[in-house]
Amino acid sequence: MVSRRITDLEYAIRDVAVVANEVAKSGRKVYHLNIGDPVKYDFKTPKYISQALANATFKGQNFYVDSLGVYELREEISKHENHKNKLTITADDVLITSGVTEGILFVIAGLIEKNKEILIPGPSYPVYINYAKFFDGIPVEYELDESNDWDPNIDDLRKKVTDKTQAILLASPNNPTGVVYSSKKIKEIIDIAGEYDLPVISDEIYDQIIYEKEFTCPASLSKDVPIIGMNGFSKAHLATGWRIGYLYYHDPEDKLNELKEGLQKMARARLCANSIAQFAAIEALKNPGHHTDDMVKKLKERRDYSYKRLRQIEGISCIKPEGAFYLFPKIDFNEYTQWKNDKEFIIDLVRKTGICGVYGSGFGNYGKDHIRLTFLPDLEILETVYNLLEDFLK
Template sequence: MEVAAIAKLRLRENIITERTRTISYAIRDVVVAAKKLEAKGQTISYLNIGDPLKYDFQTPPHIIEAFCEAAQKGLNGYSSSAGLPRFLDAIVEKERRINQVSIVQEDVIATAGISEGIQMMMAALVHPGSEVLLPGPSYPPYLAFVRFFGGIPRTYRCIEEEGWRPDVEDLRGKINDKTAAIVLINPNNPTGALYAPKTVQSLIDVAGENGIPLISDEVYDRITFDQKLTSTAALSNDVPVIGFNGLSKVYLVPGWRVGYMYFHHPNGELEELREHILKQARIRICCNAPAQYAAAAALKGSDIYLKDVIKRLRLRRDLCWRQLNEIKGISASKPEGAFYIFPKIDLQKRWKSDEQFVMELLRKTGVLVVFGSGFDPMYGAEHFRLVFLAPPTILENSLNAIKQYLDQ
């Protein structure tokens, strides 16, 4: 093509699809503003993202060695689309040992993190106009993927005064003919809530009574402070459950993008769904193969490091919870799992929205948190999410800065 002809070349207008225009992701979107301030010389405390490697947590050496060994041994080819048998086997064993979930290899599909699992699941279940019931507030990609596939995310209320326990009656009242799935996240992001077995059982009952697929995201399964997680699939005898899990958080390898989903269906009720997820797995070929070898080693290997991780996180949780509640205009319930706290902020007439509060806080103090309405415009509004992964000194300084800003 001649240069003159190239200069004339114009793309047609409106080439971007509506579904892509719907995408937003508050956790990463706020970073754009922070980076601009950083470029101008401001120091930023990043308390926005749930990446344990951002500060002083490190991947255990035996897990890194397993990755290097896999690559060096030449295990760099494609794996089967459902996942490497060695990895699937390790998942079955881990789920039985840690979460008392009984599944077999054929029930498991390896995914590029839970994120890919959410995408595949919503692609399979969401028809135009379908509704998916999500905890309010919720991890944003659930809302985004439901919208992306033409569905409507509907959040069920979680009760702040009761440690963000799901309001089962509210959930029940939101079920209709268009409901395609119910999602629970336990322990929860962004609230840090850990659901009691009784609550999990109520959600299983609602799903079972209405014949609706129940999806349980348990990526923080081993990051709990006082009680252990009761896994949904472990409680459910006859109601089918789809489990989402991964290695990003507990095994400290978020950048590897390795996770999985499993189908707990004692009578094979999820077989058709599993087949359709597998078809999607085939067209994207497979997950990162060396990471799957290493993930198998991680699941089967020593987990002694986790004791120290929890101990440090508990200290940081306590520090944040105490200091936040000492600030006038802020109240927060105590997280029981994960590494998030979701305080309520009294906006008074000073800020128009939680988003404006977060952006001004960033500009004035350099502390970056995420606005609550990014997790749900309804039940997340007038809140913000703070990640307590940073070392105590950074947390303390950030909380002092928040206090000073609010006291002004």
């Protein structure tokens, strides 16, 4: 009765929540380290941005807006990108979406033909895999190499380009590994894309949540290869539930005109993104405030604490994340461990301790034997969590 499209959909991050809810119902406290939503913890949407949203609704800006997005917001975004990343885009190169998630849907829908391939990092955000399959395409994972601090394995990527490949996607900082790609690696990926005449899709949602390294914007390194960048207001501006994101096109040789036109049609078909949140987003860009810096400072402390604790636990190894807010430790499964795989581990963990993480295989084949834990909770909660995890593994 229902289509394969929906029966095949999987989303490990929310699937685990179903088991966690059962555990909570039984009366045990659940520690939600599964969802990457800072606003659920002690990071709150800045008041001046919320005020701007309230003003917009009281001013009566509750109507459908332009399908491509409010022009003033598109202009502010182009200025912001040009300033931050030394690009030369205009408002016409920006399309407002309902979060980066809708941006991913649009771009994959716009580029993937049946049984054609899209190269995505492995492990990575499950939505890429989901939408590639949803549109009858084939997601092909190129390796992020754990033995090399999760750096993209360029030889592996190159080997996986075929005559069916339609795009290369990169996400730096990456979810779930936290790796921030170096400029050198990004350039190598762009060069491969150029060689095979492929567009690059760049998910930049964590560009401002970086600890030691600098963010390199792929478009800033590309002279001719077309890049579709994606970013939004969920993470850096602490407005996850508002669902505002955007796509921008860096297209020095006008290779994306057809895609741009097609995505405009898609945008019209779904009317528009949330109107009042767009007016508030203008305010967030015009008066950036210091909430992002404050958040990064707090997160760095939480990362350092979590990383230190994890490293002290026998049977676990972990690379220190350079960006985003996830740890992606590897569990040493062997003949002495009672769990067969990461999924069994995560389900047993939440049942016995209340710690709710996500199994690594939910992030693609390269994620297996790992678990993902956010370090968004405060230090007191993290201390309890790591004490529980330590006992659990004993």
